[in-house]
Every structure is written in structure tokens, then in C-alpha cells.
Amino acid sequence: MGDRFDVIVVGAGPAGTSCAYTAAKSGLNVLLIERGEYPGSKNVMGGILYRKQMEEIIPEFWKEAPLERPVVEQRFWFMDRESMVTSSYKGLEWGREPYNNFTVLRAKFDQWFASKAVEQGALLINETVVTECIVEDGRVVGVRTDRPDGDVYADVVVLADGVNSLLGKSLGFHKEWKPDEVALTVMEVMNLPKKTINERFNVEDNQGVSIEIFGDSTQGLLGTAFLYTNKDSLNIGVGTTLSGMIKKKLKPYHLLEYVKTHPMVKPYLEGGETAEYLAHLIPEGGYKSVPRLVGDGVVIVGDAAQFVNAIHREGSNMAMSSGKMAAEAIVRAKEIGDFTERTLDHYRKELYRSFVGKDLKKYKDVTHTFEDHPQYMADYIPMLNKAANKFFTVDGSPKKQKQSDIIKGFTKDKGKITVARDLIRAWKVMK
Amino acid sequence: MHILVCIKQVPDTKIIKVNPKTNTLDRSSAPAILNPYDAHAVEEAVRLRKIYGGKVTVLSMGPPQARNAIRKCVEIGADEGILISDRRFAGADTLATSYALFKAVEKIQKTDGVDLILCGKHAIDGDTGQTGPGVARRLGIPPLTCVIRVEDVDVENRTLKVHRKVEEGYEVIASTLPSLLTVEKEINEVSWAPLPNMIRAARYEPSVWNVDDLDDVDIKQLGLKGSPTIVGKMWPPEKSKGAKMISGDPADQTVAVMKIFMKEQELFTKAGRKN
Ligand SMILES: Cc1cc2nc3c(=O)[nH]c(=O)nc-3n(C[C@H](O)[C@H](O)[C@H](O)COP(=O)(O)OP(=O)(O)OC[C@H]3O[C@@H](n4cnc5c(N)ncnc54)[C@H](O)[C@@H]3O)c2cc1C
DSSP: OOOEEEEEEEOOSHHHHHHHHHHHHTTOOEEEEOSSSSTTTTOOOOOEEEHHHHHHHSTTGGGTSOOOOBEEEEEEEEEOSSOEEEEEEEOGGGGSTTOSEEEOOHHHHHHHHHHHHHHTTOEEEOSOOEEEEEEETTEEEEEEESSTTOEEEEEEEEEOOOTTOHHHHHTTSSOOOOTTTEEEEEEEEEEOOHHHHHHHHTOOTTOEEEEEEEEGGGTTSSEEEEEEEOSSEEEEEEEEEHHHHHHHTOOHHHHHHHHHTSTTTHHHHTTOEEEEEEEEEEEOOGGGGOOOOEETTEEEOGGGGTOOBTTTTBOHHHHHHHHHHHHHHHHHHHHHTOOSHHHHHHHHHHHHHSHHHHHHHHTTTHHHHHHHOTHIIIIIHHHHHHHHHHHHOOSSOOHHHHHHHHHHHHHHTTOHHHHHHHHHHHHHHHO | OEEEEEEOEEEOTTTOEEOTTTOOEEGGGSOEEEOHHHHHHHHHHHHHHHHHOOEEEEEEESOGGGHHHHHHHHHHTOSEEEEEOOGGGTTOOHHHHHHHHHHHHHHHHHHHOOSEEEEESOOTTTOOOOHHHHHHHHHTOOEEEEEEEEEEEETTTTEEEEEEEETTEEEEEEEESSOEEEEOGGGOOOOOOOHHHHHHHHHOOOEEEOGGGSSSOOGGGSTTTTOOOOOOOOOOOOOOOOOOOOOSSHHHHHHHHHHHHHHHSOTTSHHHHHO
16 A cells, blocks of 8 residues: 555646645645646646735745736737727736736746645655546545556545546546537747837836737637737737637637737737747636536546636636635545545535636626627627727718718628627626 | 765756857756766666665765755665755866765765765766766775676675676676766666655655765865866857758658768769779
């Protein structure tokens, strides 16, 4: 019989590390197993880290964590082929403590975060793949790894193994995700001198910009592109539901190429050198796709449990909060010495009571609705651009005339009723 | 049998960047790893321990982060690790390094006795291969470099046999215990560490010694002061032109290769026939 721990956490991403950190800090004996060469070596994220949930784990983390830039400006682009309508907010208070959110590079951030869990007493093992859960009498009692003598046992196993969660699947907690439950995202890190970034994005050294791009960036498919500023590099990426890509027979890297060479985007990237090319799935099934979360001796957290708010591109924060809540439930279970589903279910209850459960519920129909009704991305964004063009082009026609033309333009092709119905539907799923 | 392995943490020179102005290595651009040759030395020590029993201790000089390289050795199967770490060691060339290691070996010998010392052939950040032999000479034991096989270790009669890689093959040498061997990569394959070793390594805290923990140290022979090496000039190695890739099905490839031979070696040509 191999070593024994209170908790084994599989996967050192934000979910797993938060869980390991919290459990170790409470004095539990924690083993954190990561398949990558080091935590973060294989992890992909657009790069927005939210201050709030991170701070709940490590207060004032910004004083020592390897962050890129605090985001002081969020821009939204509604892009057509040769135009865009934009909206943005810039607030310099976001550039000061306590900040709002930060751009990060996961390879650096995850490594640092995991080292903090180790400081709390968790044991971290890299380059080790967990191949299955060891189940005895319907109870998860440990994990099997790909190493010789690779079995190791614990009271509770936490599955924080990311979007594919082969382990969750093998326990029968969920089936293979359907193509409309995941988004395929590709991104590049492009090196660009700090000075150039500052000038191009109109910021100073310690200020960052996030840009979310809708519309032509996904050629009308449900999805978004993003452009974020790091210290001396940019993250540019694009993702759409897997089902959309399959339907349109699009190759992800073609789509990224399309975004990079789009006339609205290209000038921002000029002179950038591609340092990394990354591809990853994002769980976007939302509330309805959340699998079973708890079993005897096992809980599932983060992407592995589909905890992503696709509308607000929040994933890492939900991962962290779920990891922390799982750890708290395990600490509680340890106190009473009972690790059955009934006790661990505390985690599920707390989760649904928290912002994770509430936000997932609020947007439960969004992805599905937009997926079934492609007109939002494909038609309305071009229409918005046409309207803006018409309104701002000085051609001698009175503004009143322009307004009525614009409204006619909106309803001409579809009819008033269809447009009204689309608006109500969108309002309903977003409200 | 007590086997001591001298190891070093090095920047991964496969991916390291060279500062184009000073031609020095930009150490922050590459992760720190266990010198790959040293991994083979540890593996060999562990293999010998399995046969002859005893203990494997690793010894390293370096900054506090070098503890991670020692943990890597524990993953491979080392029993103990000692790091000698002190600002007064800093800036050492191979002469000063071998002196410091020698002093540490002396101290280990006093309590444990050392039957065999293994080192990697060289460290990939310096490629000198001088430190191992330097330690051997100071200890007054035979240095055997470029070893590709160890056999017939006789702990009782204090002898062993090794195969040394030489230009045109290998030579077999009998030596006495203790000897110091520096090993080539082909001596073994570093095995996939078992999980218990990984867990032990994650927990493991090596002993850390500073200069004052060693006995009778001549401070003048340590660190920068003890390092007569002068770097005259540095330049990056010329970039190799790269190999020519030949593709196509096997028949195409054969034809392409034959064409090159015929041209370059002047095979089947009038000029070639004369040679
Ligand atoms: C392109 C892209 C952009 C994104 N942008 C943002 C953003 O801007 N903001 C945001 O908050 N979220 C974003 N997300 C989502 C965010 O990345 C995820 O929600 C978050 O990483 C989930 O964390 P996790 O710990 O659950 O999973 P992961 O980060 O995927 O970590 C899982 C870990 O488990 C390891 N692992 C997996 N299987 C095994 C195994 N069998 N054995 C051992 N180890 C294993 C993996 O190597 C990995 O380290 C983005 C995602 C993508 C793909």
C-alpha cells in the first residue's frame, strides 16, 4: 500500500491549487499532482485574472505575484468587415490598489501560485499523470498514476483536471462533452516592446487594456476574439463553439489568421513576433452542463465541472472559488471523520449559494439561445455598423431622416415582428 | 558501499538566450535543471546500490535554489543530499569549485567513508569537464573520465573495472576503490521515477552547509579569489548551416542520397576513379 494523504488534488491549475492551498493552510496533508513539467506549463488563458477571488485566497497577492498589467480600460468592439462600433470604460482607479483585474501569463502565474500552496505545506509532484481513480465499494479511495508503484491513497480526491476531465468521465459523472458544450480557442502570445504597447494602447507602464471583439472576428459564429496587453507582449486569440466550427468547416488557426489580419486589428499587432501558439477548450455548456459534483470520497472543481461564465469570460475565478469551497467542505468532513457524499455535499450547496452557482444560473440559456439563433452575431452586428455609418456620414440629409432610415434598415429584411422577438429573447436570456 | 555523486544545477542551455552585446548567457531566460550528465551519474549510483547495497549521497555546490536539483536526484533514487552554499563560494571557476567540493567530501568521508565518487562528464553550461578530475586529484584517488560502463565492483578487495569511451571505441581499465568516475550519457537510461520517490523528493530537505561547516578551509582558495581563470574573449559559436532534409518515398530518398554521394565523393566519375 502506497503513501496516504488527507487529500489528493489532481491538476495544479487555479482550481486545484486554490484547493490545495486552502486545505494545506488548514493543516491537512495534501498531495497536488500535475502532469505538466511544472504548473502552468500546459495551461492556456486569455489572461484576465480577477482580483476579488484571488484575494480571498491570498490577500494582497499583487505585491508578489507575477502579474503583467492591471487592466485600467475595457474595450468592446462590435466589428464588421471594414468598420466597428466600440464602447469602453477607462478608470485610473483600476490602476491602483486594490485594482480590478490583471492580465497574466499562466505559465508564470500558475507556477508561482503552486509554490504558495507548497509554502503552506502541500506536496507538489510534477510530470505525473493520474490515469484513474481507485474505487473500492463505490468509494473513491485514491488515484493511480502513470509512474511505477504509482498508487496513492487519500480520504478525498479532488478532480481539478480541467475541461476534458477524463477522470470525471471515467467515474460516470459526465459524458463526453458535446460540441456545443465547449468552445475551441486558439491564441498567440506576440512579443512587442513595452514602449510600443504603451503608445499603441494609450497607456503607461503599469496600465493594461483588454479588448473583447464580437462580430466579424468569428465570421458571425458564436464566440469572441480578444486582445490583451501584457508587459511586453500581447495576447491575441479567438474562440467559437466547437459545433460552430464544425458546421462552418472552419479551422481554428485560419480563424486566428483572419482576426490577426483584419484591418481593425492588424495595426495593433504590427511588428509583433509570435512567441507562443496555444490552443485549448473552454467549457461553455453552463448551468445545464454542470456534472455531478460530489461522490463518496470525491469532488470535482473548476473547468472539470464546467464552471465558466462564457458571457463575462470568467473561468479562473470560478475555478478558484470552487477549489476553495471544496477545500472548506473537506476540512469540515475531516473534523467529523466522514467523507461520504452526504458530508461532502456541503461543497455543492455552498457552491450553488455563491456567485458561481448564481451566475451560471442567470446565464443558463445564453449560449444555447445564441447558438440556436445565429442572427445575433451574423446579422445584428453588421446592422449596427451600417446604422452608425449612416448616422455619422455627413451627406446633407437631416438627422431625423437618418434615424427613420436606420430603423427601417433594421426591420426591412426581417420584419418588425422578428426583430422585436429577437430583442425580447436576448433580453430574457441576459436579464 | 557508500557512493557519492557530485551534481550541478545548470540553466537549460538547449533554450537559453545569449546576450548579443556581452555574449554572456542570460540565465534568467532558461529554467534551471539538473545537469543532464549528472542525472546519468545518479542513475548509475542507484543501479550499483541495488546490486552491492549501501547508500547514495549527492553533493552539490550552488545557490539555495540548487536544492531543487538535489530533489531531482532523490526522485532518481538518491538517499541523501548535501548542498554547500555560501556567498564565499560565489564566482568560483573549476579550480575553486573542485577545492570546495573536495573539502565537503573530506568532511563526509570522516563520518561515512566514501567508496566511489561519480560525476557527469561535464556540465552543459561550461563544458570543461575539469571539476571531477580536480576533486579526484585533491583526494589523491584515480580519476577515470568518459566512463560508459562500470562492472566487477569488488567491495572487499577494493577494485572495479570500467569501460572508457575513447576516440575509436572503448578501453577497459581496472582501478581501485575509491575512484572518481565521470560518466557519459550512454552509460544508462535514466529511468521513470516511481511515485514513492517523487513523494519523498517533494518532501526532502537537503542538508545545507556553509564554509564554516567545513574543516580547515583555506579561504583564499574559494570563490572568485581562488579562481585564476581569465575569460579572454567570448563569442557565440557559429550557427551550423543545418542539415539538408530529403523527403519523398524511400525510392526517391535513395536516389537523392546517391546523387549527392556521386557528386560530392565523385563516385563513378572520371575524377573519382583516379583516387
Ligand atoms: C483561450 C482561453 C482564454 C481564457 N480566458 C480567460 C480569462 O481571460 N479569464 C478567466 O478567468 N478565464 C479564462 N479562461 C478560462 C480559464 O482558463 C479556465 O476556466 C481555468 O483555467 C480553469 O482552471 P482549472 O484549474 O479548472 O483548469 P486548468 O487551468 O485547465 O488546470 C487543469 C490542470 O490539471 C492538469 N491535469 C489535467 N489532467 C491531469 C491528470 N490526469 N493528471 C495530472 N494533472 C492533470 C493540467 O495539466 C492542468 O494544469 C480562458 C480559457 C481559454 C482556453
